[in-house]
Amino acid sequence: MPDKVDIVIVGAGMAGASLAAMVAPHASVLVIEGEDQPGYHATGRSAAFWEETYGGPGVFPLTAASGPYLRDGGFLSFRGAMNIGREADRAKVEAFVARFARLGAEIELLDRAAMERHVPWLREDWTCASWEPSCSDIDVGALHAHFLAEAKGQGAGIRVRSRLVAAERGAGGWTLTLADGARLGCDVLVDAAGAWADDIARIAGAAPLGIVPLRRTVVQLRTEPAATDTLPLTLDINGGFYFKPESGRVWLSPHDETPSAPCDAAPEELDVAVAVERLQGVVDWRIEAVERKWAGLRSFAPDRLPVYGFDARVPGFFWCAGQGGFGIQTAPAASALAAGLLLNRNFAIADGIDPAAYAPARFG
Incomplete structure (x- = not known):
């Protein structure tokens, strides 16, 4: 035996x-x-953030209950998060805020001026956003x-x-x-x-x-102006991208979910190009270099x-x-x-x- x-x-x-x-x-x-x-x-290979709304209402109880453990253990540092949309997305953003506020999340609506304070050089067609001040980076x-x-x-x-x-x-x-x-x-x-x-x-x-394993791509960019530590995690309310600062650089994902066999995942050049293109439609930054790129598998029932x-x-x-x-x-x-x-x-x-x-x- x-x-x-x-x-x-x-x-x-x-x-x-x-x-x-x-x-x-x-x-x-x-x-x-x-x-x-x-x-x-x-x-x-995680993008390393804690956001109460991430994963949707069904995941919210697990995320909210984990917050005190992570915070008290010193594993979190406050970042803040904006889910942003264009004018056509305003009703969606408002519904998003209302849904999670009812669940007990710390969340509110932002106007355009507040959005610009959080993300300078934000292109003018992004007009509405939610704000989650408790969103944090995870070590x-x-x-x-x-x-x-x-x-x-x-x-x-x-x-x-x-x-x-x-x-x-x-x-x-x-x-x-x-x-x-x-x-x-x-x-x-x-x-x-x-x-x-x-x-x-x-x-x-x-x-x-x-x-099912789904491939997710992340790239590290050097930009002008350089990313400041005060930038929030910024996500597309329609799931097209998210980005955050990391040691003076930008970590960016096109929020891709490509089915994959279980493997040691690697980024595809097309996904990297899509990520860069989407960021250029959000902020008026010059992208000077793609310094790193990687991919991981996120597995969903x-x-x-x-x-x-x-x-x-x-x-x-x-x-x-x-x-x-x-x-x-x-x-x-x-x-x-x-x-x-x-x-x-x-x-x-x-x-x-x-x-x-x-x-x-x-x-x-």
Whole structure:
């Protein structure tokens, strides 16, 4: 019989690391990661912001509940966010503000003069915006390292270069086989594999949920005038772009969502060109150079909400997947919710969050 623990978590990105940190004080845990280091894929390529409205009303409870943990832990620095629109978008912007104000978000409408104060050289056809003063940059590296350290400090094991290739369920629990031939045993197998979530489900004999990886491109630009630290996160109310300052440069995304096989994602030149073109339609800045470009995979379930809970048909198989682009900003509350479901206990940070909204059983 292979060495056995209570719980094996597949994936050492933000989802797997945060869940391990929550669970390790109460159960024996091993996190297995196929790459050479934890957080190589989506976690290491994030645009790194916390915005209450990002992900929509269904994600809002997880984001809002995570805010105090992130802020009190020193992982956030205030940035502010504007979702901007043209005059034809005014009703959409007003509805956006009203919807999230009802949910309790700190949000208001801005007039053109206020928009210009936040983003100088904003082109004149952008006339309306929402404003979220609580939007903050996230120190993703520090947060991920924090969760890994918490997990290890509570006795969890972290094993890299350990790709899962087989999983068999028997009377005594799971027997797992890794690519190097090593075998492990556990009672519960957790799928926190990001873009590979459906692949891990197939290995375990569970039906895939239709979790699709979508490629997102980010470029770093040098501009004239240079980006100042006071610029907010600025997003298109129609989802065409977002940009923010980063150490005197601009981080820009065309908000692309191109379906992709699970892989080590790389940017396409067309997406880079589209991003630059869209920015030129927003601000009157001269783009002097594209200094860096990268891409990551954001993985979504069919309804674009994350999936937390035991599989409806395969005993001992637990989903922690489909976090889309909001897995980092929701990690504290999401991991507490998932840990509560795993251990059948309550974690205060997740109080009031309905787990049924994220249960895999919602897909039948």
